[in-house]
Amino acid sequence: MSIAARPLFAFDNSYVRELEGLYEPWQGEPAPAARLLALNDDLAAELGADPAALRTPDGVAVLAGSATPDGATPVAQAYAGHQFGGFRPRLGDGRALLLGEVVDVHGRRRDLHLKGSGRTPFARGGDGKAAVGPMLREYVVGEAMHALGIPTTRALAVVATGEDVVRETLLPGAVLTRVAASHVRVGTFQYAVRGGPPLVQRLADHAIARHHPQAAEAEHPYLAFFEAVVDSQASLVARWMHVGFIHGVMNTDNMTISGETIDYGPCAFMDAYDPATVFSSIDHGGRYAYANQPSVAQWNLARLAETLLALLDAEPDAAIAAASAVLESFRERYDRYWLAGMRTKLGLADARPEDGELVADLLLTLQAQRVDFTSFFRSLSAAVRGDAAPVHALFSEPAAFDAWAQRWRERLASEASDPAAVAEAMDGVNPIYIPRNHLVEAALEAATDGDLAPFERLVDVLARPLEERPGLEAYAEPAPAGFADEYCTFCGT
Secondary structure (H helix, E strand, O other): OEOOOOOOOOEOOHHHHHOOOOEEEOOOOOOOOOEEEEEOHHHHHHOOOOHHHHOOHHHHHHHHOOOEOOOOOOEEEOOOEEEOOEEEOOOOOOOEEEEEEEEOOOOOEEEEEEEOEOOOOOOOOOOOEOEHHHHHHHHHHHHHHHHOOOOEOEEEEEEEEEEEEEOOOEEEEEEEEEEEOOOOEHHHHHHHHHHOHHHHHHHHHHHHHHHOHHHHHOOOHHHHHHHHHHHHHHHHHHHHHHHOEEOOOOOHHHOEOOOOEOOOOOOEEOOEOOOOOOOEOOOOOOOOOHHHHHHHHHHHHHHHHHHHHHHHOOOHHHHHHHHHHHHHOHHHHHHHHHHHHHHHHOOOOOOOOOHHHHHHHHHHHHHHOOOEHHHHHHHHHHHHOOOOHHHHOOOOOHHHHHHHHHHHHHHHHOOOOOHHHHHHHHHOOOOOOOOOHHHHHHHHHHHHOOOOHHHHHHHHHHOOOOOOOOOOHHHHOOOOOOHHHHOOEOOOO
C-alpha cells in the first residue's frame, strides 16, 4: 500500500535509475503487529524527516517494510562475494530491501535500507527475517562507532514485527532501518562482472560520482577510483584497530566502496589485548581475527581490482601492473594511518623513526599480561598527570610497564609539551566507554524479553564515549573473569 499523507522522506533513487541489472524490484512482507522499539531522532532529523511522523502507525508500517512510502522504489540489491575465502557468485539482499535514497540536510546522499523485511529472490532458502537481538546489536554498535568518529552505517529504527522467527529457539522478529552512504560493496562489482565491462563501467561511474568524485578529474579515473577505495579502507581498518573492534565477517560483500563499516553481525570489541582474538561463531579458523583485519582488507581489495582490470587498460599486463602498484600501497597507507593514530593515543605529537618499535613493545607487554586494551589507554593519561596507580593496577607485573613507560616518558619530554594539555588530548581520543560485550549481551537479552531500559541506557552512555561521567563506572569495566573465554557472536540468520 502507499502512504497518502505528506511524504515521510524525499526520495531520489539514482541506484535504480542507473544500475538496471544489479537489483530486483521487490516489496517487504507484512508485519502482523508492528511496534517501534527504537528510533534515532537525531538521525531522522538529519535525513530531513519528522520523527513524530515516523512514530505514527503509517510511519511504523514503512519502517517495518509493510508499506511503501511515496517516492520509494524498493529493490533487493544483487551482489556476489567471497565468504571466508570461497566465492559465491550470487548472494544479494536475501532479507533486505533498498527503499531508496535521501539527500540529507547536509547535501549528502544516503541509502534507506530495510533488514529483516522478508524473503527476496536472493534469499537462498532463508526465511528473510531477523530477530530483535541482532537488529538492536546493529543499532547500538553502529551508534557507538559513529560516536567514536569511525565511518559507519547507522540505524534509523528497529521495529518489532509481532511474529516469531525460528533460530536455535523461537525469537521475536524485528526489522532494522539502516542508513548508509550507499550499499555498493566489493561484492557488487564482483556480481557486475557477469554483465560484462559495460555494466562494471556503469557501476564504477555511479560509485565515482557518489563517493569519490575527485577520481573523475584524474588522468586515469578508474585507477584513481581504485586508489581512493584502497585509501579509505586503509584508514577505516586502522581506526577499527585503534579501538579494539573486530568485525568478525570481513567477506567481500561486507566491504563498502564508500569506506563505511557495514554489517554488525558477529562483531565485538576486544577486552584483554590479544591479536588472535576471534568472537565470531562461524570463524573457526580465525581468518578474521583482530590482527588479520588489515591483511584481509588488502585481500578483499585485490578482488575489487580483478573486477576493474578491463577499465584500467586495454592491455591486460598493463592493467594488472597498474592495479598491483596501487594494491601494494595498501600496507604503507594502513601502517601510516595506524601509527599516526597510535601516536595520538600515546600523547605524541611528532613522528619519530623509533615510534613503531615503542608501540610494538607496548603491545607485546599488554598481550603478555592480558591487559584490558581500552582501560589501559584511558588510564595512561592519569600517568601523564603524575598518577600511575590506575595504569599500574591493570598489570600483574607492573615492572614491565615501568620499563616501557620510562622510554615513553622520555619520548614525551623530548617534545617539551605541557603535560596537562597532553593528558587532555589523550582523553580526547581514548574512549572510556565502548560497547562492552557483556553489557551488550545483557541489554539484548533484556530487550528480547521485552525490557528496553538497559538497551536505551547503553545507547545513551555510548553516545559520549570520551566523557567520564559519575555513576557510570560499571560501563567502563571489562567483562567478568572468564566471560571472554566462552563468548562468541552470531550473524543472526
